[in-house]
Amino acid sequence: MKAVVQSEYGSAEVLKLQVIDRPEIGEHDVLVRVGAASVNPGDWAIMNGLPYIARPAPLYGLRKPRHGVRGTDVAGVVDAVGTGVTRFRPGDEVFGWCRGSFAEYAAASEERLALKPANLSFKQAAAVPMAGTVALQALRDHGNVQPGQKVLVNGASGGIGTFAVQIAKSLGAEVTGVCSSASLELVSSIGADHVIDYTKEDFTRNGERYDFILDNAAKLPLSSLRRALTPQGMLVPNGGGFEHRWVASGGRLIGAMVSFRFVSQSLGRFLVAQKHEDLTTLAEMIEAGEIRPVIDRTYSLADTPQAVEHMERGHPRGKVVIAVDQIAAGGETGTTHD
Numbered sequence: 001m002k003a004v005v006q007s008e009y010g011s012a013e014v015l016k017l018q019v020i021d022r023p024e025i026g027e028h029d030v031l032v033r034v035g036a037a038s039v040n041p042g043d044w045a046i047m048n049g050l051p052y053i054a055r056p057a058p059l060y061g062l063r064k065p066r067h068g069v070r071g072t073d074v075a076g077v078v079d080a081v082g083t084g085v086t087r088f089r090p091g092d093e094v095f096g097w098c099r100g101s102f103a104e105y106a107a108a109s110e111e112r113l114a115l116k117p118a119n120l121s122f123k124q125a126a127a128v129p130m131a132g133t134v135a136l137q138a139l140r141d142h143g144n145v146q147p148g149q150k151v152l153v154n155g156a157s158g159g160i161g162t163f164a165v166q167i168a169k170s171l172g173a174e175v176t177g178v179c180s181s182a183s184l185e186l187v188s189s190i191g192a193d194h195v196i197d198y199t200k201e202d203f204t205r206n207g208e209r210y211d212f213i214l215d216n217a218a219k220l221p222l223s224s225l226r227r228a229l230t231p232q233g234m235l236v237p238n239g240g241g242f243e244h245r246w247v248a249s250g251g252r253l254i255g256a257m258v259s260f261r262f263v264s265q266s267l268g269r270f271l272v273a274q275k276h277e278d279l280t281t282l283a284e285m286i287e288a289g290e291i292r293p294v295i296d297r298t299y300s301l302a303d304t305p306q307a308v309e310h311m312e313r314g315h316p317r318g319k320v321v322i323a324v325d326q327i328a329a330g331g332e333t334g335t336t337h338d
């Protein structure tokens, strides 16, 4: 099969289109013929081997990644199933989390897949798993967001942000989206009640207070973010840069944990959990028309390095998608702007 493979850590130029064996599947695994994949900041991090402190972890490797194919988000067709698989059979259209979706075939645990929403293409479905799940878990599980509450999403135009705005609206919140000038219209169009252009206004200094802030950007000091919270409000410090190559945003998170111990506001720090139940919830919300994935650009498998570089520049409007299979992806594999 064709796959985009890396044999060393580095920037996107380490990604090479090669022909390799299809992945083997275990007893509870599914082999997915990949229709489309999408790119996440985590793919960029593992590609670069950052932060260094993560290299002993199973997903990484000390000198090069243990698994050479990047890509977690997948949508495609079940090609084969392990002997213990009960939830899927060949031919099912699925989406979810896998090991190496920048390839024509990828292996996934059946526990990390769900049936693809009927009203989405493979490209749209591939945009959902990581970003949709992070937004859902942040707002529903950690924030316990209730109707009428005031929610602010900083970084509202990116992969997670575009889902977060819509999910917060579906939970009945009054939603403020913060983004750059170029994305104001997009963030309004997905339902934000208020939009703030961070290049013109600092939302932490305008006197407004929010019950819940999801910060996907990590550009503002924690003390400023706290100032924009109500006395019982919650901050989820979701984003983090890699300016510090050893620990990335680890220092900021430790600082947040310490400072929030002394205030009435709370901190909703979390690492996303890959659960098929949440994929099913997202599929139901999509089929009910409550939320929809926003796709910025679509690239071909051969152009995966450019897709990763586009996301790396830091201003995607929604998700960056890779259309892998010509038939499953509806015949489009060139670079397009959706």
Ligand SMILES: NC(=O)c1ccc[n+]([C@@H]2O[C@H](COP(=O)([O-])OP(=O)(O)OC[C@H]3O[C@@H](n4cnc5c(N)ncnc54)[C@H](OP(=O)(O)O)[C@@H]3O)[C@@H](O)[C@H]2O)c1
Residues within 6 Å of the ligand: 040, 041, 042, 130, 131, 134, 154, 155, 156, 157, 158, 159, 160, 161, 178, 179, 180, 181, 183, 198, 216, 217, 219, 238, 239, 240, 241, 270, 271, 272, 311, 314, 315, 316, 317, 318
């Ligand atoms: N907790 C977890 O388990 C988990 C899981 C996955 C990802 N994450 C993290 O979540 C973060 C967001 O991920 P993503 O997939 O949404 O990234 P993304 O698609 O690259 O979006 C990031 C967005 O940040 C916005 N942005 C850049 N500078 C900004 C600023 N100064 N103020 C406000 N917004 C700014 C950009 O919008 P504009 O173009 O409008 O500037 C961009 O669209 C990443 O740091 C990622 O590592 C956490």
